[in-house]
Amino acid sequence: MKRFLPLGALAAFLLLFQSLPFTALAHAPASCLPPYGYWQQRVDYQMEINFDVTKHQFKGTQRLVYTNNSPDELTRVFYHLYFNAFQPGSMMDVRSQNLPDADRRVGSRIAALKPEEQGWQHILSLKQDGKDVLYKVEGTILEVQLQHPIKPGESTTLDMKFEAQVPLQIRRSGRDNSEGIAYSMSQWYPKLCEYDYMGWHVDPYVGREFYGVWGDFDVTIHIAEPYILAATGYLVNPEEIGYGYEKEGQAVKRSNTGVLSWHFKAENVHDFAWAADPDYTHTTYVRKDGLVLHFFYQKTDYNEGAWEALPRIMNRAFDYLNAHCGQYPYKQFSFVQAGDGGMEYPMLTLITGERPLRSLVGVSVHELIHNWYYGMLATNESLYAWMDEGFTSYFSDEVMNFLKAEGMLPGMKPEENPHLSDISTYTAYIQSGAAEPLTTHADHFSTNYAYGVGSYVQGALFLHQLKYIIGEPAFERTMLRYFDEWKFKHPTDQDFIRVAEKESDMELDWYWQYWIASTKPLDYSIASVLPSGKKNTRIELKRQKPMPMPMDVIVHLKKGKTLRYTIPLRMMVGEKTEDPKGTRWEVLPDWPWTHPSYSFEIPVKTKKILSIELGPAGRIADINPDDNLWKKGDDSK
Numbered sequence: 001m002k003r004f005l006p007l008g009a010l011a012a013f014l015l016l017f018q019s020l021p022f023t024a025l026a027h028a029p030a031s032c033l034p035p036y037g038y039w040q041q042r043v044d045y046q047m048e049i050n051f052d053v054t055k056h057q058f059k060g061t062q063r064l065v066y067t068n069n070s071p072d073e074l075t076r077v078f079y080h081l082y083f084n085a086f087q088p089g090s091m092m093d094v095r096s097q098n099l100p101d102a103d104r105r106v107g108s109r110i111a112a113l114k115p116e117e118q119g120w121q122h123i124l125s126l127k128q129d130g131k132d133v134l135y136k137v138e139g140t141i142l143e144v145q146l147q148h149p150i151k152p153g154e155s156t157t158l159d160m161k162f163e164a165q166v167p168l169q170i171r172r173s174g175r176d177n178s179e180g181i182a183y184s185m186s187q188w189y190p191k192l193c194e195y196d197y198m199g200w201h202v203d204p205y206v207g208r209e210f211y212g213v214w215g216d217f218d219v220t221i222h223i224a225e226p227y228i229l230a231a232t233g234y235l236v237n238p239e240e241i242g243y244g245y246e247k248e249g250q251a252v253k254r255s256n257t258g259v260l261s262w263h264f265k266a267e268n269v270h271d272f273a274w275a276a277d278p279d280y281t282h283t284t285y286v287r288k289d290g291l292v293l294h295f296f297y298q299k300t301d302y303n304e305g306a307w308e309a310l311p312r313i314m315n316r317a318f319d320y321l322n323a324h325c326g327q328y329p330y331k332q333f334s335f336v337q338a339g340d341g342g343m344e345y346p347m348l349t350l351i352t353g354e355r356p357l358r359s360l361v362g363v364s365v366h367e368l369i370h371n372w373y374y375g376m377l378a379t380n381e382s383l384y385a386w387m388d389e390g391f392t393s394y395f396s397d398e399v400m401n402f403l404k405a406e407g408m409l410p411g412m413k414p415e416e417n418p419h420l421s422d423i424s425t426y427t428a429y430i431q432s433g434a435a436e437p438l439t440t441h442a443d444h445f446s447t448n449y450a451y452g453v454g455s456y457v458q459g460a461l462f463l464h465q466l467k468y469i470i471g472e473p474a475f476e477r478t479m480l481r482y483f484d485e486w487k488f489k490h491p492t493d494q495d496f497i498r499v500a501e502k503e504s505d506m507e508l509d510w511y512w513q514y515w516i517a518s519t520k521p522l523d524y525s526i527a528s529v530l531p532s533g534k535k536n537t538r539i540e541l542k543r544q545k546p547m548p549m550p551m552d553v554i555v556h557l558k559k560g561k562t563l564r565y566t567i568p569l570r571m572m573v574g575e576k577t578e579d580p581k582g583t584r585w586e587v588l589p590d591w592p593w594t595h596p597s598y599s600f601e602i603p604v605k606t607k608k609i610l611s612i613e614l615g616p617a618g619r620i621a622d623i624n625p626d627d628n629l630w631k632k633g634d635d636s637k
């Protein structure tokens with residue numbers, strides 16, 4: 001999809017660009033300017049809350065400076081009130097109870113919440129530029145009728161007073177998680193909905209995906225003294241807090257009131273989460289490049305060794321990600337024991353922590369990678385869950401394999417192809433009949449199974465196969481250029497595909513059409529291998545199912561000799577020429593997608609061929625891989 005805009009909006013965009021904080025521009029060469037026509041809204045949050053740990057409630061003030069960089073005049077704005085989902089009869093409750101395979105963490109637990117265990121966010125007052133506005137709350141969405149419209153390029157200030165009750169931990173947010181962490185504070189504040197080229201995104205919260213407005217956060221949390229906080233952003237006043245961020249041996253200052261004021265600032269993020277517990281052990285690890293890694297966990301005999309080993313391992317994970325996915329630009333990242341499994345937030349992740357080392361590393365790696373594909377490349381997760389979970393899952397397998405190869409995981413050896421299990425999971429899913437196209441909005445999949453396999457596994461295979469289609473060098477360039485051009489923005493699927501097209505000189509629309517917009521399966525086969533004349537062999541291939549794919553053919557001869565051919569699709573108007581470690585391909589004539597079969601001749605006697613691989617196995621998600629391998633003697637059976 002192309003997004004055009006008038007000249008006035010271009011001026012607004014230039015204003016936006018000038019107002020981006022330093023972190024966004026520090027490493028941005030001229031080639032990193034966003035593509036022409038792109039714009040995004042901006043919001044700066046200033047929040048202060050008084051937290052009552054006896055009632056699990058807080059009162060807060062919120063000042064938003066909202067800048068309309070769109071070409072449209074806005075007469076309304078919307079906020080998310082996520083905590084309101086944790087009430088019996090909410091859309092999240094009813095949705096969970098009606099899904100055939102509901103998340104076991106939710107199930108019917110919301111329906112059973114007592115009043116003091118429920119979540120809510122109440123708006124006490126709301127003003128635009130000092131004047132009261134009309135508003136109404138529908139479930140998890142707050143709709144505001146503005147006093148005066150926000151014109152393109154203009155900013156407005158929204159002042160809110162609100163109060164909230166933290167629900168019993170059910171899904172992601174809440175108090176008293178299963179491991180006894182007091183507060184997992186995600187989706188805790190009234191959060192402005194995003195407005196983009198598609199208009200407002202006012203998805204009611206049913207427990208799934210997120211999308212936020214880019215901006216700066218300035219957050220002060222007043223909370224009883226024994227609680228130690230971990231948060232998105234940098235702690236502004238560590239000396240005032242006196243612990244948690246202190247240097248070893250430094251004296252701890254105690255407040256007289258029994259309340260500490262934790263002041264955090266985060267620049268250029270699209271959400272802000274925090275967690276609090278009186279029993280956190282807090283450690284730090286400073287990387288060679290100055291990045292500080294923070295670890296917050298409740299030490300137990302069971303988990304202590306794993307959390308002590310984690311910092312060195314995460315240091316190596318950062319090395320890999322900086323090189324292959326783009327340089328992490330913030331000065332801090334925190335791994336925090338909280339929540340209900342693993343969930344990503346900017347500059348921080350909430351993970352459960354009573355795990356053996358391999359599991360702790362696995363979840364930490366996965367959630368860390370989200371800081372690239374959710375944190376900095378902030379796709380609308382509801383529309384493109386596969387670009388967030390899928391890309392993250394693909395690189396989780398790559399990073400885990402890298403850590404094994406580096407000897408960071410004792411007793412574990414790297415796999416030759418870490419994506420094989422994704423191919424078998426995907427194949428079973430396609431054959432189950434439950435598959436839905438990945439263009440489905442994340443909230444609206446008919447089953448958790450389809451959402452889960454689709455966004456995580458099929459999304460990961462999107463990248464795995466892309467690497468096969470365009471070749472490894474072009475793939476590596478694509479991932480880095482995607483990051484450079486789209487970090488701190490909201491890329492769409494088409495934006496990603498355009499980058500891959502530019503780096504590979506191939507047309508890839510067909511790949512999106514089949515792999516993302518349809519569930520049509522992929523199945524090719526070797527139909528026959530026969531002598532042709534005295535010196536040649538004729539190989540016939542067949543496309544058995546609708547999805548087209550360029551085909552690599554590897555012919556194995558005696559003494560380990562191989563011949564490598566690649567057959568491009570004609571509609572790619574290009575072909576890969578190289579692959580890993582200098583592997584060169586002989587390019588055969590195009591295969592038009594309309595043609596179910598294709599044959600070609602190679603200058604080798606048939607009896608000299610030991611085997612032929614089509615695809616080859618493990619590189620593409622061919623749902624019937626048995627007929628992709630031909631072995632000497634197969635045709636004489």
Ligand SMILES: [Zn+2]
Nearest residue numbers: 366370389392
């Ligand atoms: Zn994930």
